[in-house]
Amino acid sequence: MGSVLTRDVLVKWAPLLVLIVLILFFAAMEPRFFSVRNFARIGISSAPALMVAIGVTFIIIMGSIDLSMEGTVSVCAVVFAFAFIAMGGTLASFAWLALPLALLVGAAVGLLNGLVHVKLKIPSFMASLAMGFVGTGFALLLTGGDRIRVEDDLFRGLLTTRWFNFPIMCYVAVAFLLIAWFIQTRTTLGRNFYAVGGGEDLAHASGLNVNKVRILGFTLAGVFYAVGALLAVGRIGIAETATGSNFMFVSITSVVVGGTALWGGIGGVWNTLIGVLIVNVINNGMVVIGLPGYVQDGVLGVLVIAAVVLSTDRKSVTFVK
Amino acid sequence: MSFIKKFIEQETVNRRNFLLASAYGLGGVAAAGVFGPGMAQAASNPTVAWSYRNRTNPYWNEIVSGGEAFMDAAGLGKDALTHLINEGSSEKSLADVKALLAKTSGNLALAIDTNDAPNCRPVVEAVAEAGGYVSTIWNKTDDLHPWDFGDNYVSHMTWSDEGPAEQTARILLEAMGGKGGVVHLGGIASNNPAIERLNGLKNALKDYPDVELLAAEPADWDTQKANQVMSAFLTRYGDEITGVHCANDTIAYGVLEALRAEGIDDMPIVSYDGNPQAVGLVDEGKILATVFTNPHWGGGITAALAYHAAIGTFKPSDEPNEHREFYGPTILITPKDAAEFKANYLDNVPTYDWTDFWGPTNGQIMYK
């Protein structure tokens, strides 16, 4: 049994080891990488990505996939900004209501996404891809292409106010990470994601309302996308149709790099945290060590492959598509 | 029920077109109409279209507003402007143009940025073949010239970015006191303006031997990417960075926020494009300079050139080469003149004379 346990332990901690190795590597290449200020910078760039990645983690645990995050993030960001400005433009006024409103909008878009997937019986890849187009399109319709600036100092405190060297948005992200962890381990819904991902037909036969779990999963993901949208707006002070761009591939890559399997049932939000950090450490580290811009995409690709290879429990896999 | 009304109107028009086509068919000319190049266009009612990258960028929104202003001024109504959005895809750009040519049977006045330089040739060729009129901005390969296409390729306008970018760079370098380190955040690496704007900085640096160009990274014209790249620069170079040269305004926003996160609010920054928001920042002194390329005018005049050529107001082939290929206007904006500029150009958009095609332009395009 001894050897089995060691292997299990290794598999469990492999993604973290990969992260540590990467950090040590970049620190060795450029000592300035290894500083609290830089970690805060990595934290800032990771925070919105982490929220989006956590959202999609739930979907991936169910064995589905969600490609709609770019649209959802844009819609939430834009609606938030409009509402925020309209209701006073500062957190000190009733404009704070725009925060829960954004989460509600995220939930609604996610719900719609889930309904299209489940009720029209369209595989989630296709349904969410198309819904992503609809989301981005809707955000564009709302803004007409304009950018909305959110200048309120209180709200921008997410970025500018620091506790222990880290801006508030990092703490917000951690708080929502803990909420996601709670949902994952301590609620029926969270556990049911694993049941659906581990064997959907079996879960159904056990009397689980799989369709409901799926729809709720997409709704929950929508809420986390909305949090991601808020942090993204907090980071650059602008809400626009393009707020959501680039989230899709980055978040899914992060989830997989963290060790959550695309075929479902394995992994969780802590894996996603590690995955997001790995991707952002690589991105930050490449610039910090002065790698020329044109090779960065290639290096990122190679490192991602290496990270997935190292952090996946490959013994549990018979074949991969 | 405007949809139904429109539908009926269209049907009537279509039927007429269809009948016309059949009539030509009887005369044996249809083959030319259907398969061959288009016939000489009647100079009436061309469809006016603008083809551009997307609506999520303030620059293109300004372009569109200019196009619409022209449509209103010409009495066509801004709703009559057809929008072709390529979403950054040359393939879609070309396919959309061809579809529109087919729909309008070549009776088209097209203003376009072809997204990637190589895409310009097939677009122009397609328009010329169908007998439409096209004016292009920004992307064009150097071997392609309007005068090689008779009247159909009306004009090409671009902006010489190297000079103005050098001017902003000088302002930046002066503000840095002629010493220290500067970083450049560029556009999509292979885009022509991105290359020119970096060159502008490099040209200026020759006169400032004490300033080091620490790094130049592409930020893809993207605020979020710029934000991340700037953060990483801060780690790598820290206090060595005493100035930031941005390839455009959207990049500058990301840079400003990255600095703001670090509590740095006195870093000298210059940018490009002269978006209203950036002009505001120049006014506040947060950006030292930006360059206004007047996209509103550019959007209007490019459509105007194509339209007036199409309806025969002027004959492009009679015009000299400097009226076919020319640089667009650039206005340097610094904190001194920002307020005035804002009042003149942004708060009240000037009413332009859309038939003064070449007044504000900056001379014929020179190839190196």
Next chain:
Amino acid sequence: MYELRKVDKKFPGVHALKAIDFQIGRGEIVGLVGENGAGKSTLMKVIYGAYQADGGDITIDGTKVRFQNPRQAMDHGIGMVFQEQSLITNLTVMENIFLGFEQQFVSFGVINWKDMAQAARNQLAKVKLDIDPATVTSRLSFAQRQLVELAKVLTLEERVDGDLVILLDEPTSVLAREEVELLFSLVRDLTSRASFIFVSHRMDEVLELSDRIYVMKDGEVVDVVAQAEANVDDIQHKMVGREVDKEYYREQKQKPYRKEAPLVSFKDVSHGARYQNISFDLHPGEVLCLVGTEGSGREAVLRTVFGLETPTAGTVSLKGQDVTRFNAQNGVAAGVGYVPRERKVEGIVGGMNVYENMTLSQMGNYSKNGVLRISEEKSLARDWIDRLSIKTPSEYKDCGGLSGGNQQKVVLAKWRSGGSDIILLDHPTRGLDIGAKEDVYDMVRDMSDDGAGIILVADTLEEAIGLSHTIIVLKDGIEQIRYDCEPGNKPSLFDLVHHMI
């Protein structure tokens, strides 16, 4: 107490259930037998709510009920223990037990894991299983999982007022004999709490366990027999509707094999912890049976011969050639054909038609420079459809839509038509009805007559004894004993079981 009256179920083109009358009393164990396609699984699905009957009544204690889904059936005390593995392996045992019914442990949205673990322990005690409920299910043995499934269904006891009806669908198919005994004694104990409907292809087990037996054929209940009056032959006769050959395993057809150069030869072959120092020769015409419990190493030996596993020590040779690189391509090239246990997963490709499946392993024979000669493939398929009387409308039929027995014939045809003469049979009759089993036995004899060597991992010990020339008994990866089995001089069930455990 639970009763079906004149229940009808129709599918497009099929009248699956024809006016079924069925009842079960409190604490009763009712057997349900019938050939594949007789309507057993449809009937079960109607009972546990997966299908809705088109006609007739379902009553519990005289009250009419109608279930829209399995959940509603559960709420009325009807539970199902599924054939094969129906636990979700990445969940813990307790999560599996309470899947879909976690609400009882939730307060203010939070699951109380301690309460759930305690409740799970209570359930596991009912099936006399002493494991930590927080164990991840993938770590359990198949037998343990079967018991967990039973424990899961027994949670109905707490949830539902009134009586339970528990359906057991082929619960013994993955169990070894002693595990079956354990399960049966457990079921008998549990009759104080629940009634059982027991479905199995293993006639002896049905007879052993059931109080009454419903025999189904063509969507109808053809007979109901009490245990005392039941005997295997009668029931089989009713199920099949024809005389079952007394010589079930075709022993009279068994001919001595040729003691010439062996087709397969193992010399002191070991594979890590799975099996050690296995040696044997397989001769042309020989049927060699590997007997042992689940995990005794028999499947691993089969997969080594085919090339799917690489042994850690020893020499394997196929037709005199030592195997150096173990992979399936080399195995197939050497003439090995593998009839896997997971027929639907590994045997046939659902979504591909009959001729495509038949030539899958031998496309080289039907192609030139990579281009297929499809007309030849089709004629091959038609030929073998005739030879093995495969019931299919045509060679274009999707194999996924064939019955189990006919799928198995397609798999066998695939190897035989390709000239494979080393045939590995892993539970070849698993889940097949009697008629189809007999066809498989015939094919085994025919192949053996043609000089093919066969290594068999049988579905039952009787089958192993009946078919084999040689039996090797494995236990924990080690050979225990070897029997030569000429007709009339075969080892008894007891002999084998004795060495297996």
Next chain:
Amino acid sequence: MSFERIKPHLPWITLLALVAIVGIADANFLRPANLIAMAADIVPLFIMALGMTFAIYIGGIDLSAQSVANMTTVVATVTLPLFGVGAALVCILSGFVLGAVSGYVTTKLLVPSFISTLAIGGVAFSAAQYLSGQRALFMDAELRDATFGWMTGSSFGIPHEIFIGAFLVLVTWFLQTRTTFGRALKAVGAGEPAAVAAGLDVAKIKIMAFAVSGLLAAVAGLLFSVKLSGGSPTLANGFLLPAIVAVLVGGTPLTGGVGGVINTLIGTLIVAVIRSSMLYFEVDATKQQMVFGLVLIAAIALTIDRTKLRIVK
């Protein structure tokens, strides 16, 4: 005729219905010249989708296709003066190799194709940027016409791109239906464990599928590069999602083993028609993307054959 019988034909019925709807709105759309031009313009995208079909057919996906095409536009432009027609060979070979690498990473290193192809795409993009010196390049017009002019000319009023597209459909259709490779692909897509147990070299087949995908992406890039007479590391941007959409709308779902190249042909045409319909219905610029998404959902809901999907994930 029951709905079940119609189901397999839904993709092309959808296509015809869309064509009819747009045609009713504007008869100009139905002019042969327009339809032919539309078909010709979609060919590069179609070729990429054709390659993508192979990856999706075995249940994977190829997200590197766009980057490979981008890279090929650069490779073609750079190597044309050096090798002439040989440039085509260089392009095709580089696409094939990159696809094979994706396949290797997927099958041997067990990295899901979603990630492996994305990563290899990054490598291709870097290569494109490096080779191009990070700027847009253009081909010498005479050299292009002399070497690859045949790709973009037209005969009998029909652009040669259509012939190229048709030729590739025929080749890939033959590959899919009449060769051992195509049969093996189907087996791997529909039932991988069974394909292993039948002694097929599954890893090799999957690597080949990704290699074919890479190869066709390279052909798409080459054709596009010739058509536009130049290359740039971003020239083929915007191909990826439409190509995936084309495959999916055609009725090749991501579950593998179902659909095929003919479906992709129809799917690509559906995408082309939806795209031009935006113009014909004069959909407002800010609404186009949303409308595209909504029409897409409707089209997919209509065209996918759910009987082959055991579980809808």
